[in-house]
Amino acid sequence: MLLEKRNKLAVISYFSLFLQSLSFYVLAYLLIYVFAGISTLYIAYDMDIPTRLLADEIQFNLADDSPLWTFDAIVSVFMTAPVISFIVGVVSLLIYQFFTRISVSFLLATIWLFLHAFNQTFGLVSEDLITQTGLTRVANTLEIANFMIVITIGVSLFFLFKAGSFGGKLFFFHMPEIFYLKKIHRLKLLLSAFFLPWIAGSLIFFVISWPSITPKEIILSLLMLFMLICLAFVRPHKREVQPGIGQKAWHLVFFPLLTIGVIIAFWHFLKDGIGF
Secondary structure (H helix, E strand, C coil): CHHHHHHHHHHHHHHHHHHHHHHHHHHHHHHHHHHHHHHHHHHHHHCCCCEEECCCCEEECCCCCCCCCCHHHHHHHHHHHHHHHHHHHHHHHHHHHCCCCEEHHHHHHHHHHHHHHHHHHHHHHHHHHHHCCCHHHHHHHCCCCHHHHHHHHHHHHHHHHHHHHHHHHHHHHHCCHHHCCCHHHHHHHHHHHHHHHHHHHHHHHHHHHCCCCCHHHHHHHHHHHHHHHHHHCCCCCCCCCCCCEECCCCHHHHHHHHHHHHHHHHHHHHCCCEEC
């Protein structure tokens, strides 16, 4: 009877962890997407580049050979999104430094913001250079040689590897050892906190983009998986002092409902796009 009760509580704990992690996976992505998108709109407006921000992409309504695509315009417009994303990731870690009491929700929000930010920075660089879109125009404008492009992709993947490893260290530092000392417990923890939210979150974004799912979305989703695999291979160390981590019951209801509301608002405002 006692064992059955423990198993039931464990299932509830893993499910609540999944719900919170999925919520912050979605919220973190949408925050970075909107922030970077609006920043790109502002820079494009300043450069007289007609631009529209949609729910699944940013459209530049200007021919590639237009004289408005000056050197400064190409570099400024296409570099805005990765630079803004990187700043968001760094700021999320700086905010984390100011808190001594960490809740599960705050920890997951920090990790997902950081991972999404690096994926929208270094992952975006790799994706654009591989598919010859976006930042490839910046590389061509700067006359970067092909071998340097290959090196840039390699460096970007290295930073994604380091970001995933750092996210894993941050996560396990705050998790009580009882949750990951045994391999089966660690597997359940990683599935609930990261891999299942990645699957569910990716499906949500694919549904939003349907039927015009682009290779960019698929590649960036796979690069996020690459970071999560790097996270999973982090080896937690035993600690004499266990850091405390709080859990608030109202978070289990509030953040999933907030996520649903944000998705509806996101789709409502961006389905037809905003821009000039």
